[in-house]
Amino acid sequence: MTNVRDSGAPSASGSAEGPPAEGTVFDIGYQKYEGPREGRNRARMSIYKDGIKNSLGIGRSPKAKILPWLFIGILVMVAGIMALIAGAADRFVGAGTAEAAGLPSHSDYYGIASIILFIFAAISAPELLCPDRRDGVINLYLVRPLTGSDYIIARWASFVSVILVVAWLPQFILLTGLAMGAAEPAEYFKDNWADIPKFVGAGAAVAVYTSILALVVAGFTTRRSYASAFLVGLFVITTPFTVWTAEAIGGTSGQWLSMFNLSNIPVHVNDLLFKEVSGVTSNAPAGEFDAWILISWFAVWTIVPAGILWARYRRLTP
Amino acid sequence: MEALLSAENLTKHYKDVVALNDVSFEISDGITGILGENGAGKSTAIKIFLGLLKPSSGRATILGEDASGNIIVRSRLGYMPEHDCLPTNVTAAEFLTHMAEMSGLPPSHARSRAADTLRHAGLFEERYRSMGGYSTGMKQRVKLAQALVHDPAVVLLDEPTAGLDPAGREEMLDLVRKTHRDFGISILFSSHLMADVERTCDRIIVLQGGRLVQSGEVKSFTEETETVFIEIDTNREEFIAALEKRNVDVTQDGGGIFVEGSDETVYDHVRDALVESKAPLRRMGPRRRALTELFERDGDDFSAGAGS
Numbered sequence: 252m253t254n255v256r257d258s259g260a261p262s263a264s265g266s267a268e269g270p271p272a273e274g275t276v277f278d279i280g281y282q283k284y285e286g287p288r289e290g291r292n293r294a295r296m297s298i299y300k301d302g303i304k305n306s307l308g309i310g311r312s313p314k315a316k317i318l319p320w321l322f323i324g325i326l327v328m329v330a331g332i333m334a335l336i337a338g339a340a341d342r343f344v345g346a347g348t349a350e351a352a353g354l355p356s357h358s359d360y361y362g363i364a365s366i367i368l369f370i371f372a373a374i375s376a377p378e379l380l381c382p383d384r385r386d387g388v389i390n391l392y393l394v395r396p397l398t399g400s401d402y403i404i405a406r407w408a409s410f411v412s413v414i415l416v417v418a419w420l421p422q423f424i425l426l427t428g429l430a431m432g433a434a435e436p437a438e439y440f441k442d443n444w445a446d447i448p449k450f451v452g453a454g455a456a457v458a459v460y461t462s463i464l465a466l467v468v469a470g471f472t473t474r475r476s477y478a479s480a481f482l483v484g485l486f487v488i489t490t491p492f493t494v495w496t497a498e499a500i501g502g503t504s505g506q507w508l509s510m511f512n513l514s515n516i517p518v519h520v521n522d523l524l525f526k527e528v529s530g531v532t533s534n535a536p537a538g539e540f541d542a543w544i545l546i547s548w549f550a551v552w553t554i555v556p557a558g559i560l561w562a563r564y565r566r567l568t569p
Numbered sequence: 570m571e572a573l574l575s576a577e578n579l580t581k582h583y584k585d586v587v588a589l590n591d592v593s594f595e596i597s598d599g600i601t602g603i604l605g606e607n608g609a610g611k612s613t614a615i616k617i618f619l620g621l622l623k624p625s626s627g628r629a630t631i632l633g634e635d636a637s638g639n640i641i642v643r644s645r646l647g648y649m650p651e652h653d654c655l656p657t658n659v660t661a662a663e664f665l666t667h668m669a670e671m672s673g674l675p676p677s678h679a680r681s682r683a684a685d686t687l688r689h690a691g692l693f694e695e696r697y698r699s700m701g702g703y704s705t706g707m708k709q710r711v712k713l714a715q716a717l718v719h720d721p722a723v724v725l726l727d728e729p730t731a732g733l734d735p736a737g738r739e740e741m742l743d744l745v746r747k748t749h750r751d752f753g754i755s756i757l758f759s760s761h762l763m764a765d766v767e768r769t770c771d772r773i774i775v776l777q778g779g780r781l782v783q784s785g786e787v788k789s790f791t792e793e794t795e796t797v798f799i800e801i802d803t804n805r806e807e808f809i810a811a812l813e814k815r816n817v818d819v820t821q822d823g824g825g826i827f828v829e830g831s832d833e834t835v836y837d838h839v840r841d842a843l844v845e846s847k848a849p850l851r852r853m854g855p856r857r858r859a860l861t862e863l864f865e866r867d868g869d870d871f872s873a874g875a876g877s
Contacts, residue, residue, distance in 0.1 A: 281689065281752040284682060284720035288644050288673040297670035311658050312699070387654035391715060394619045394648040395671045396640050569623040569639050 283441035294397040304408025306375040314377075322371035323417055328420030333360065334428020340534075341432050349432075350462045356429070356528060357446045360422055361457050362529030363523045366486060366514045368418060369461055373482035375413070376465035377475035379406050385473035389567070399567035403560060405468075411462040418454035460517040460553050467556040470563050489513045497536050509537035514553050519545040542556055571633065573599050573755050574618055575721045578627035581613050581779075588613040591627070592777040596723075596757055600749050602766035602787070603759040605776035611759040612651070614776070615725050618757075619648055632722060644673045647716035647724035647754070651731055654712060657701035661692055661711050664700065665718050672719035682718050689752075690714040690744065705876060706737040723755045724748070730765050742769050767875040797828040797835060807846035816841060 287374070288523055297338070303309070308316035337349035337356065355363065356445055383389040410543065433439035468485075469478040499508035509515075515532055522528050525543050532538045581589040589610045603611045616622040618627045620637045629636040632645055654665060663684035670676060685694045690710040695703070700711060701852035709729065715726045729745060731737045746769055748754050760766050766773055767787060775783040801808055809826065812819050815838040818829040828835055843850055 282685065283753070284674070284678070286678045287675060288719075289675060290641050290644055290673045293673045293675065294671045300670075301667055310663060311672060315658060330795055382656055382658075385648065386656050387652055388653075388656050390650050391648070391654050392671060394643060394646065395668075395674055396643045397671065398640060429861065501767065568640075 272331045274407065277463075287496055288561070291396045291401065294392075294395055295401050298392070298397070298402055298405035299412075302379050302406050303413060305378045306410055306413045308378075318374045319371065322367060322374065323420075326367055326371070326421050327416060327424060329364055329367070330360060330425040331428065332378050334425050334432065337429055342360060342433075357425060358525035358527050359519065359529040360425060360450070361418075361453055362518050362531035364418075365457055365518055365531075366423065366490070367462075368414070368457060369465070369486055369514060370413060370483055371417060372410075372461045372465035373479045373486075374428075376410060376482070377472075377478035380466060380469040381473050381475045381478060393568050399564040400561065402566035402567075403466075404501040407462060407557075407560070408465055410466060411458055413422025414458040414462050415454065418458045419450045419451065422450040422454060447525045453517075453524050456520040456549065457517040460549065463553050463557045464513075467482075467560045486514055494535070501536075506536040506539060509535050510548055512537070513552075516549055520549050570629075573632060574757060575630050576614065576617075576810065577629075579614070579624050579629055580626045581610075581617065581622065582625045589617075589624070592779070592781045593627075594781060594784050596755070596772075597654060598755050599706075599771040600745065600756045600758060600769055601772045601774065602770035602772045603757065603776060604761070604763065604766050605759075605808050607692055607760075608778075609776040610779040611761075611776055612727060613779075615648075615727055615757070615759060618725060619643070619646070644719065647721035649724065649726045649729055650726040651714045652704070653708070655703075655708055659696050661687055661700055661703075661714075662696040664711070668715040669718040670720075674719055679718075682720070686714045686718045689717070691749075693729040704770040705732055705794050705860065706734075707742070709737070711734060711740055712745070712747075713741070717748060717752065717754065720752075722753060722877050723757065725758060726758045728759055728761070730762065735837055738765070745769055748872060758807070772850075793861040796855070797830065797839065798828045798852070798854055799828060799839065799850070801826070801843075802851055804846045804848035808842055808848040811842035811845045812838065817842070 253443075304311070307319050331353050337354050340348040340352065340354060361368075383392070389402070393399065426443075430436040430439045457480060465482055469475075470484050472478050472481075493508055493512040497505040497512075499505075500508060512535060515535055515537065518529060518532050519535075522532055522538065523545060530537055539546075574596040576592055576594050579592045580587070592610070592614065603614065615623065617624050618631055618636050620640065621642065623637050628707060632642050634642040636642075661681055665686060666676070667678045669682050674682060684693075684696070687693055690713060692707060692710050692714065694732075700708070702876050703711065707845065709732075713726070713729065716726070726745065730741050733741055745756060745758060749756055756771060758766070770787050772855035773783070773785065773787050774781065805826075809819055809821070812826075812828065816832045817835060818840045819828070828839060830838075831854045839853070842848075
């Protein structure tokens with residue numbers, strides 16, 4: 252039987268009477284809630300907040316933190332190493348050496364990092380959608396002032412926020428590193444400030460593309476491991492396959508095959524913004540297409556999966 | 570009093586299957602039980618009230634609003650599903666805070682409501698433990714707590730005692746009663762167990778095969794579910810004839826004779842019939858009608874004294 256005890260204050264948890272018996276209910280009297288009810292916007296906000304926590308493992312077990320932070324560490328490290336090499340070249344060989352030697356810089360970062368960023372997304376995205384459906388928590392969400400569309404849009408917003416930070420942070424570290432490496436940091440900023448809007452734009456393109464593609468796959472399974480494995484497999488297989496076949500076939504068909512190199516799709520946008528080809532796309536036949544084709548292709552690969560994802564979750568509530 | 574929930578000619582088809590067939594009822598303040606076997610349409614009715622399903626025809630209103638129209642009305646609604654619905658990797662305190670915010674409470678209020686509600690549900694000590702390690706009974710309590718955390722006007726509980734042992738069931742039913750008595754929250758509670766409904770609810774709605782079989786005060790059902798069971802050794806025909814002469818409603822199966830009667834006079838008639846027919850009595854006693862029998866009864870039999 253449940254034991255009901257009456258005590259005067261909320262803090263009086265019965266410690267004076269020793270440890271309470273199993274199943275003891277401390278009845279301090281029920282308080283009706285008279286405070287504000289903020290409805291749908293608060294519900295959306297809560298899904299957003301919870302999504303950020305889930306994708307980074309905040310407030311979760313230490314095990315849930317390992318992988319996301321490992322990949323964030325790698326991404327930052329890549330930028331750090333790039334800054335160190337460029338800085339060392341300028342310091343020890345002479346100013347301007349890094350640029351003259353074509354050492355990787357802002358325009359090359361996403362070419363190198365997009366696949367690492369994608370693996371990060373492949374690990375985090377399923378955390379946002381799969382457990383809600385497998386554990387049935389979504390059934391509790393959808394009976395609150397929230398629709399299926401609200402849910403998926405808030406989840407996507409939280410994920411793209413995380414990816415944006417993860418995509419931009421190393422670029423800012425790289426910028427700081429390059430400036431520190433230069434003889435006159437202030438001069439460096441004055442000469443290179445135009446890189447900032449370029450990498451902000453390129454980072455946004457990478458983040459939007461990566462977040463949507465990863466979430467749409469996660470939206471079709473309740474098993475996190477299946478979603479992650481499928482996403483990693485998709486990139487690990489398509490990248491070498493398209494590079495090899497595009498080269499073997501050549502011509503316009505080769506160019507189009509090269510367009511299916513999924514990790515390069517946002518990098519082409521990056522190249523257009525910086526008006527220079529980065530390391531990974533320099534050999535890609537797709538890079539020879541007109542800008543409007545490359546941008547439209549990027550749009551197709553973001554809008555279509557976003558539509559599929561939205562349609563799938565919208566139907567959950569009538 | 571205005572109805573908290575009302576169903577007007579509610580019908581729901583799933584392709585060829587009719588899950589609910591022209592069901593109408595109203596639920597006002599108190600604890601109302603929806604009783605029915607699996608597939609009777611209980612969960613479908615609850616899902617329509619929650620706005621998760623649209624009725625094929627008819628109308629469901631909740632707190633005066635159309636159930637599938639206005640989603641803001643769900644800020645004042647709580648729901649405890651039958652199946653698992655808890656994340657395994659977060660603590661009960663964090664989960665309840667999140668669920669309070671999901672119902673529209675600002676974060677600071679959500680945190681204090683979460684702690685209070687867990688205390689009322691008897692989980693205060695375990696609130697910072699990850700829910701993956703909770704027992705079935707503790708999980709059921711968290712499920713109930715998340716339905717109450719935002720202080721709803723009405724909660725819908727789908728089979729809250731499913732999977733619990735007798736002690737756990739007792740505690741859950743106590744919590745349900747307390748939710749209404751002390752918290753002033755009205756409850757709609759579905760079950761396939763007559764005993765749960767009988768001991769907890771004020772009113773009852775009986776569904777069978779998607780149809781409303783019966784609705785009314787629980788008292789009227791429990792009176793009528795008392796049948797006197799009689800077993801005699803010989804003179805069976807004479808005894809039954811003697812009972813029928815006294816206008817007693819008699820039914821029989823292979824072994825026993827069942828006598829219907831809600832008042833004490835039936836015992837006098839049985840005594841007189843036994844004397845008259847010289848039938849040797851072996852056993853006699855009240856027998857509670859099984860749930861399945863309640864469903865077999867035609868609705869008209871109950872109409873006296875069972876009006877909603």
